[in-house]
Amino acid sequence: MWYYPYFTVLEMACKCGCGGLPKDEFMRALVTIREDANFPFKISSGYRCAVYNTKVADSGSDGPHVQGVAADILLYGLEAIQLIQSATKHGITGIGVAQKGTRQSRFIHIDMVQDTPMQPRPWIWSY
Numbered sequence: 001m002w003y004y005p006y007f008t009v010l011e012m013a014c015k016c017g018c019g020g021l022p023k024d025e026f027m028r029a030l031v032t033i034r035e036d037a038n039f040p041f042k043i044s045s046g047y048r049c050a051v052y053n054t055k056v057a058d059s060g061s062d063g064p065h066v067q068g069v070a071a072d073i074l075l076y077g078l079e080a081i082q083l084i085q086s087a088t089k090h091g092i093t094g095i096g097v098a099q100k101g102t103r104q105s106r107f108i109h110i111d112m113v114q115d116t117p118m119q120p121r122p123w124i125w126s127y
């Protein structure tokens with residue numbers, strides 16, 4: 001049975017309804033980050049199947065969400081900074097920062113993509 005404290009299957013599963021979930025390694029890191037940050041956060045996007053990912057993102061059919069090693073977390077301000085600090089301590093290799101627009105739409109993307117010549121890691125970017 002899939003269980004990780006702080007996170008539900010509903011928020012982490014692919015939004016298309018296929019039932020796909022993130023990898024255990026990523027979920028264990030996410031729980032550790034949540035405990036280290038010491039505040040709750042809302043996941044706007046967890047796992048995405050390749051079909052759904054091509055509809056909502058430009059990372060292709062093998063992006064971090066498709067690999068099951070990524071999440072987008074809705075937060076801003078000091079909590080965004082604290083999340084980034086915690087994520088870098090706990091195995092996160094990719095951080096995307098989206099902090100423009102309404103506060104409700106701001107998020108931090110985190111992922112555990114492995115370092116390759118095409119995707120050097122660690123890496124941070126802004127949207």
